[in-house]
Amino acid sequence: MKHLRSLREFIAELEKVGDIQSIDKQVDWNLELGAIARRSYELRAPAPLFTHITGDQDGFRVLAAPGGLSAIPNMTYARIALALGLPANAKGADIVTSLADARTRAPIPPRVLPTGPCKQNIMRGDDIDLLRFPTPLVHDGDGGRYIQTYGLNIARTPDGAWTNWSINRMMLVDRNRLACLIPPPQHLGIIKAQWEKRGEPMPIAVALGVEPALPYVGGMPLPEGADESHYLGAYFGEPLDVVRAETVDLLVPATAEIVIEGHVSHTDNYEEGPMGEYPGYLDRRSGLPRPVLHVSAVTYRDNAILPVAVAGAPVEEDHTGWGMPHAAEMTHVLRQANLPVAACWGVLESANHWWVVAVKPDWHERTGLSSQDLAQRVGEAVFGAGKLAFGIPKLLLIEDDIDIADPRQVIWAFASRAHPEHGEVHFANEPQNILPVYLDSHEQLSYHATKVVYNCLIADRFAAGERPVPSDFAHSWPTDIQEKVLANWSTYGYSIQGT
Numbered sequence: 001m002k003h004l005r006s007l008r009e010f011i012a013e014l015e016k017v018g019d020i021q022s023i024d025k026q027v028d029w030n031l032e033l034g035a036i037a038r039r040s041y042e043l044r045a046p047a048p049l050f051t052h053i054t055g056d057q058d059g060f061r062v063l064a065a066p067g068g069l070s071a072i073p074n075m076t077y078a079r080i081a082l083a084l085g086l087p088a089n090a091k092g093a094d095i096v097t098s099l100a101d102a103r104t105r106a107p108i109p110p111r112v113l114p115t116g117p118c119k120q121n122i123m124r125g126d127d128i129d130l131l132r133f134p135t136p137l138v139h140d141g142d143g144g145r146y147i148q149t150y151g152l153n154i155a156r157t158p159d160g161a162w163t164n165w166s167i168n169r170m171m172l173v174d175r176n177r178l179a180c181l182i183p184p185p186q187h188l189g190i191i192k193a194q195w196e197k198r199g200e201p202m203p204i205a206v207a208l209g210v211e212p213a214l215p216y217v218g219g220m221p222l223p224e225g226a227d228e229s230h231y232l233g234a235y236f237g238e239p240l241d242v243v244r245a246e247t248v249d250l251l252v253p254a255t256a257e258i259v260i261e262g263h264v265s266h267t268d269n270y271e272e273g274p275m276g277e278y279p280g281y282l283d284r285r286s287g288l289p290r291p292v293l294h295v296s297a298v299t300y301r302d303n304a305i306l307p308v309a310v311a312g313a314p315v316e317e318d319h320t321g322w323g324m325p326h327a328a329e330m331t332h333v334l335r336q337a338n339l340p341v342a343a344c345w346g347v348l349e350s351a352n353h354w355w356v357v358a359v360k361p362d363w364h365e366r367t368g369l370s371s372q373d374l375a376q377r378v379g380e381a382v383f384g385a386g387k388l389a390f391g392i393p394k395l396l397l398i399e400d401d402i403d404i405a406d407p408r409q410v411i412w413a414f415a416s417r418a419h420p421e422h423g424e425v426h427f428a429n430e431p432q433n434i435l436p437v438y439l440d441s442h443e444q445l446s447y448h449a450t451k452v453v454y455n456c457l458i459a460d461r462f463a464a465g466e467r468p469v470p471s472d473f474a475h476s477w478p479t480d481i482q483e484k485v486l487a488n489w490s491t492y493g494y495s496i497q498g499t
């Protein structure tokens with residue numbers, strides 16, 4: 001596994017596989033940059049690296065779509081795979097399994113260095129000016145310019161027992177203030193409540209442009225009390241390099257492009273949002289007064305690179321950087337519950353609404369359960385898993401005779417196997433984030449909603465040997481014929497290849 005230790009090392013790897021596009025023409029931070037990035041996601045074009053942005057005096061740059069998908073054949077997940085130290089042609093299931101496997105390895109705490117590249121430039125006091133960074137106004141209708149879309153918010157409980165690293169968006173207010181989305185059920189919200197109880201603002205460091213695996217760790221729903229940086233150590237088998245922040249008692253990644261330090265107030269609010277978000281919409285109801293972060297220092301590398309995730313319709317970083325680690329945690333939770341899980345997957349094209357739990361087709365013989373009972377147990381295990389469940393509204397329980405990472409196969413299996421009358425198991429009043437647009441205002445205010453498992457299992461409905469066989473290439477021809485056809489594919493005259 002290749003541990004890339006900075007955003008710049010990651011960019012160099014993307015260059016090697018041709019999955020980055022340097023854009024040297026001057027681009028306006030006001031909507032143009034966001035529109036280019038958005039179109040690049042939709043075409044699965046290389047990630048845009050903007051080198052000339054309007055108003056910039058300092059040689060700052062923006063890397064957008066750092067975790068988007070790629071149109072390069074066999075390299076759909078190149079950005080995610082390389083970020084996580086895997087080969088550029090890794091499959092979706094390999095990525096999820098790699099993250100899930102690290103959950104049972106011993107955590108490794110970070111290594112504290114005396115200094116690092118993130119300290120090359122330091123702004124303090126009256127010198128602080130966040131407006132110098134080329135922060136884009138991404139979508140028409142966003143409440144403001146979002147500087148934090150792909151960085152880590154680092155905060156510690158007042159007793160020092162737990163440090164949490166997570167991604168929550170933050171919007172510029174002015175030169176030294178940010179407005180923060182901190183949902184109370186998220187770990188940052190839990191830690192903020194502890195500081196509020198003490199009557200002290202919450203110290204925080206926001207690390208932007210970090211080594212490429214960290215955002216995936218920040219998007220992973222590890223249990224309360226777990227330090228995501230220790231999990232990163234377990235994942236690579238070696239520690240994350242950190243340095244001390246200047247004005248808050250926190251450790252920050254040594255190679256971060258930009259680190260914003262300060263305190264989150266419990267009394268000052270500023271209208272934050274709306275912003276085009278991961279369900280694929282800009283929902284005007286989501287613009288509300290939210291807590292203000294007062295900045296006490298900013299440190300940054302020379303020619304700093306701000307990473308930008310343009311949230312919205314799939315597939316963007318919420319679906320990859322949050323979706324894949326959530327699928328990994330789901331796999332871990334079901335393995336721990338001794339349920340017959342083969343793999344889990346968040347259907348990227350569903351914008352984090354459909355989550356697949358795949359089981360081996362022999363699950364019925366092995367467990368003796370009915371599909372309804374297994375659906376019930378899987379729902380209880382996933383929806384009862386606290387933090388993980390917050391972003392998981394709908395599960396599809398499917399036998400893995402299909403490729404669960406292929407949305408066409410998932411649609412087919414769901415449509416053809418779930419019974420219209422008794423194919424759904426509902427779970428009422430479960431913890432739920434507030435962003436799906438189908439939620440009503442009561443569900444949003446209470447952070448609770450009904451969830452569902454779609455039972456797409458068929459093994460218990462057919463006697464052994466009677467199971468309907470998928471009439472597809474993989475199942476309806478003998479192996480020797482399949483191999484012959486694959487070997488001769490080009491000689492038949494075809495130029496199109498499979499993935």
Ligand SMILES: Cc1cc2nc3c(=O)[nH]c(=O)nc-3n(C[C@H](O)[C@H](O)[C@H](O)COP(=O)(O)O)c2cc1C
Pocket residue numbers: 149150164165166167168169181183185186187188215218219220221222309317318320321322387391
């Ligand atoms: C690119 C990206 C952006 C995200 N933005 C937000 C956000 O603005 N608000 C939020 O609550 N969660 C957001 N998330 C999801 C959280 O990071 C995720 O739920 C994570 O588990 C939260 O950390 P925690 O488990 O330590 O609370 C984002 C994830 C990613 C990958």
Ligand SMILES: [Mn+2]
Pocket residue numbers: 164165166187221222223224226228
């Ligand atoms: Mn956490």
